[in-house]
Amino acid sequence: MYEILKKQALNPTVTLMDIYAPYVAKKAQAGQFVILRVDEAGERIPLTVAGYDREKGSVTIIFQVVGGTTELLNHKEVGDRLQDFVGPLGKPTETEGLKKVCVVGGGVGCAIALPVARKLKEQGCNVTSIIGFRSKDLVILEEEFKAVSDTFYMMTDDGSYGQKGNVCVPLNEMYARGEDFDEVIAIGPLVMMKFVCLATKPHGTKTVVSMNPIMIDGTGMCGCCRLSVDGKMMFACVDGPDFDGQKVDFDEAMSRARSYTEFEARAREKACNLFKKEVQ
Numbered sequence: 136m137y138e139i140l141k142k143q144a145l146n147p148t149v150t151l152m153d154i155y156a157p158y159v160a161k162k163a164q165a166g167q168f169v170i171l172r173v174d175e176a177g178e179r180i181p182l183t184v185a186g187y188d189r190e191k192g193s194v195t196i197i198f199q200v201v202g203g204t205t206e207l208l209n210h211k212e213v214g215d216r217l218q219d220f221v222g223p224l225g226k227p228t229e230t231e232g233l234k235k236v237c238v239v240g241g242g243v244g245c246a247i248a249l250p251v252a253r254k255l256k257e258q259g260c261n262v263t264s265i266i267g268f269r270s271k272d273l274v275i276l277e278e279e280f281k282a283v284s285d286t287f288y289m290m291t292d293d294g295s296y297g298q299k300g301n302v303c304v305p306l307n308e309m310y311a312r313g314e315d316f317d318e319v320i321a322i323g324p325l326v327m328m329k330f331v332c333l334a335t336k337p338h339g340t341k342t343v344v345s346m347n348p349i350m351i352d353g354t355g356m357c358g359c360c361r362l363s364v365d366g367k368m369m370f371a372c373v374d375g376p377d378f379d380g381q382k383v384d385f386d387e388a389m390s391r392a393r394s395y396t397e398f399e400a401r402a403r404e405k406a407c408n409l410f411k412k413e414v415q
Contacts, residue, residue: 138215139211145276151246170222177204177218182197233318236316238263238284241266241268247345262285264283301327325385363384
């Protein structure tokens with residue numbers, strides 16, 4: 136069983152947890168993910184490795200409460216234990232040889248982008264970070280990004296914090312000033328990654344995206360995370376989760392992701408009702 140060592144609410148819907156999982160912590164790398172079960176009867180869900188401490192044997196996960204399992208997970212407290220915590224899975228983000236990179240994170244995707252930015256900085260890379268949120272109350276990991284960035288931009292859609300606008304605004308401004316990057320790494324909502332790729336395409340900048348948002352089973356068995364990459368069918372969990380964003384069919388991926396929205400909402404409502412009955 137895997138003990139919860141730390142629990143912290145980052146915003147009203149996003150929670151950070153440190154899980155005692157020494158064998159996972161020993162080998163985890165930026166860009167990889169784990170599969171967990173909250174209890175014996177629970178479903179298996181993939182969550183990205185947001186950090187790790189090899190000495191303490193802990194792995195950090197950051198999740199947004201959107202469905203039944205994340206609702207159940209969010210009701211766990213420090214000292215509670217998870218049924219399963221398997222990993223690391225997926226291919227690590229490739230960072231070797233990069234000298235100047237722009238890391239773009241959107242919403243809870245910043246939890247995936249942060250360890251990538253940290254790894255790049257540790258390798259001596261010049262890191263520009265752009266992180267974006269809908270509003271100030273949803274901001275997470277600001278100080279952590281600042282600590283690993285040479286240049287940092289905070290964006291909010293409504294202008295309630297940082298600069299007003301989406302993550303493409305500072306990216307386009309940098310291109311207009313003549314700046315360029317060895318690579319742009321974008322991690323966040325599918326629509327955000329799509330428009331980052333549209334912004335970088337005219338400049339020929341390689342753009343890597345993480346397709347974690349469409350994963351469900353995490354082993355390639357369910358087929359739900361299949362996507363078209365350069366006209367070929369691939370699976371986010373076993374072939375990625377990182378892909379060349381210029382080759383990904385985002386419209387197809389977004390259409391598939393929308394098909395699970397109603398199911399997730401019903402599952403979360405069921406979990407919430409279960410806890411209400413327990414309280415009563």
